[in-house]
Amino acid sequence: MKSADIRRSFLDFFAQHDHTVVPSSPLVPANDPTLLFTNAGMVQFKDVFLGREKRPYSRAATSQRCVRAGGKHNDLENVGYTARHHTFFEMLGNFSFGDYFKRDAIHYAWDFLTDVLGLTPERLWVTVYETDDDAYNVWANEIKVPAERIIRIGDDPDGGSDNFWQMGDTGPCGPCTEIFYDHGPEVAGGPPGSPDEDGDRYIEVWNLVFMQYDRDADGTLNPLPSPSVDTGMGLERLSAVLQGVHSNYEIDLFQDLIAAARRVTGAQEADSASLRVIADHIRSIAFLITDGVLPSNEGRGYVLRRIIRRAARHGFQIGSEDAFLYRLVRPLIDTMGEAYPELVKAGEQVEKVLEKEERKFLETLDHGMKILEEDLKDLQGRVIPGETIFLLYDTYGFPVDLTGDIARERGLELDMAGFEAEMEKQRERARAASRFSMDTGNLPGLEDHTTEFCGYEYLEGEGRVV
Numbered sequence: 001m002k003s004a005d006i007r008r009s010f011l012d013f014f015a016q017h018d019h020t021v022v023p024s025s026p027l028v029p030a031n032d033p034t035l036l037f038t039n040a041g042m043v044q045f046k047d048v049f050l051g052r053e054k055r056p057y058s059r060a061a062t063s064q065r066c067v068r069a070g071g072k073h074n075d076l077e078n079v080g081y082t083a084r085h086h087t088f089f090e091m092l093g094n095f096s097f098g099d100y101f102k103r104d105a106i107h108y109a110w111d112f113l114t115d116v117l118g119l120t121p122e123r124l125w126v127t128v129y130e131t132d133d134d135a136y137n138v139w140a141n142e143i144k145v146p147a148e149r150i151i152r153i154g155d156d157p158d159g160g161s162d163n164f165w166q167m168g169d170t171g172p173c174g175p176c177t178e179i180f181y182d183h184g185p186e187v188a189g190g191p192p193g194s195p196d197e198d199g200d201r202y203i204e205v206w207n208l209v210f211m212q213y214d215r216d217a218d219g220t221l222n223p224l225p226s227p228s229v230d231t232g233m234g235l236e237r238l239s240a241v242l243q244g245v246h247s248n249y250e251i252d253l254f255q256d257l258i259a260a261a262r263r264v265t266g267a268q269e270a271d272s273a274s275l276r277v278i279a280d281h282i283r284s285i286a287f288l289i290t291d292g293v294l295p296s297n298e299g300r301g302y303v304l305r306r307i308i309r310r311a312a313r314h315g316f317q318i319g320s321e322d323a324f325l326y327r328l329v330r331p332l333i334d335t336m337g338e339a340y341p342e343l344v345k346a347g348e349q350v351e352k353v354l355e356k357e358e359r360k361f362l363e364t365l366d367h368g369m370k371i372l373e374e375d376l377k378d379l380q381g382r383v384i385p386g387e388t389i390f391l392l393y394d395t396y397g398f399p400v401d402l403t404g405d406i407a408r409e410r411g412l413e414l415d416m417a418g419f420e421a422e423m424e425k426q427r428e429r430a431r432a433a434s435r436f437s438m439d440t441g442n443l444p445g446l447e448d449h450t451t452e453f454c455g456y457e458y459l460e461g462e463g464r465v466v
């Protein structure tokens with residue numbers, strides 16, 4: 001089954017069960033300045049869950065484009081390292097706004113996976129929240145999942161929990177139940193809740209959230225007017241299962257993009273971590289620009305800029321000498337344009353913005369890499385010094401996480417304390433300069449705005465990821 005067929009069959013299944021199929025909302029959330037990007041299907045329904053907004057339906061299904069490359073959910077560092085994480089992915093979801101609850105939600109999910117898609121039940125594992133006996137009993141007594149494959153998951157020692165979902169420090173929340181697929185003993189990793197659960201053997205495919213509460217600022221859990229259901233299933237992960245491959249990057253959609261990335265970069269190998277990163281990043285880049293984000297030095301625009309620069313550096317790494325990312329927009333439209341007409345419409349604009357941004361970075365990338373290689377030659381120990389990180393950042397436009405990406409490839413670390421110290425020195429210089437210009441009667445043309453601005457972009461642009 002192709003990814004496009006899986007998407008359609010999901011939406012059809014829930015439409016047959018009286019769900020209204022609602023289009024994906026944009027990646028920039030409407031009316032929610034607290035959220036960097038749409039990172040789940042429920043985002044466009046937040047006010048409906050809170051009872052603040054009414055819709056003409058009480059059941060909905062979507063295929064929602066999501067980006068997790070900053071903010072609370074940040075999977076940027078996982079890309080290239082796990083078989084299952086992307087910065088951009090599609091989340092299939094069904095939603096009940098005070099309509100059905102745990103029992104029906106679990107039955108729908110199971111029926112879809114085993115009846116409609118024909119997955120082998122023995123390969124499926126489930127988790128429930130420690131104290132959620134209602135969910136446990138549905139799985140054990142109605143679906144008849146054997147007890148050894150139902151795992152109760154509690155709170156982490158640090159206060160978080162995988163099985164108690166919350167949108168943020170405040171807002172809708174409640175217990176979850178998750179469905180995992182066992183890719184088999186040839187893949188490394190342990191079942192959910194075990195010490196090696198982070199491997200790629202047991203992969204979380206579907207997360208069902210039972211929204212029962214609205215947490216207020218002092219932490220109190222207030223019951224929602226009517227309990228609701230929010231589910232999310234990664235389309236790419238499901239495609240991997242159905243296409244019999246163990247990595248998302250081996251599915252149809254990514255194979256097309258990886259082949260295109262190889263063509264436009266002139267890379268020798270048919271597959272490499274860099275090609276996978278590029279195939280991942282072009283999706284978030286193109287959809288972010290489609291949804292109105294432009295590369296800049298702060299906030300959302302800076303996250304986009306960081307993704308573009310990371311992708312550009314990976315292209316450079318595998319031998320590309322020219323701008324290439326913008327040439328992937330057409331292949332992306334070929335694979336995803338049918339499902340996302342907005343991408344088709346914005347295509348030309350995306351190419352233009354991207355090419356310009358790429359060329360700008362190419363002016364300094366080569367030189368910056370030479371400086372870094374020189375430094376690494378004389379490196380004592382395994383830590384890239386703060387001065388180098390700062391020089392690359394300040395003069396060559398290397399976001400800190402890009403240097404971190406290079407460091408990780410080579411088994412090195414970043415001296416973040418040293419970098420912070422350089423940043424502080426720069427802020428001090430900027431303060432001194434602005435005092436000076438005030439003392440001399442405020443000659444605005446002499447002020448160095450760029451110096452201040454860099455400090456700001458680092459603080460505000462979530463550049464702390466290493």
Ligand code: ATP
Nearest residue numbers: 068075084085086089204205206207232233234237
């Ligand atoms: P994981 O534990 O694997 O990081 P998650 O618990 O963070 O996933 P949820 O927030 O529950 O993910 O999102 C619902 C579903 O979306 C997941 O079960 C998974 O199938 C999919 N998903 C989440 N993050 C990603 C990602 N970065 N790339 C691809 N699919 C994802």
Ligand code: MG
Nearest residue numbers: 073074075085
């Ligand atoms: Mg996650």
Ligand code: MG
Nearest residue numbers: 162178204207
């Ligand atoms: Mg999880």
Ligand code: MG
Nearest residue numbers: 162178204207
């Ligand atoms: Mg989850």
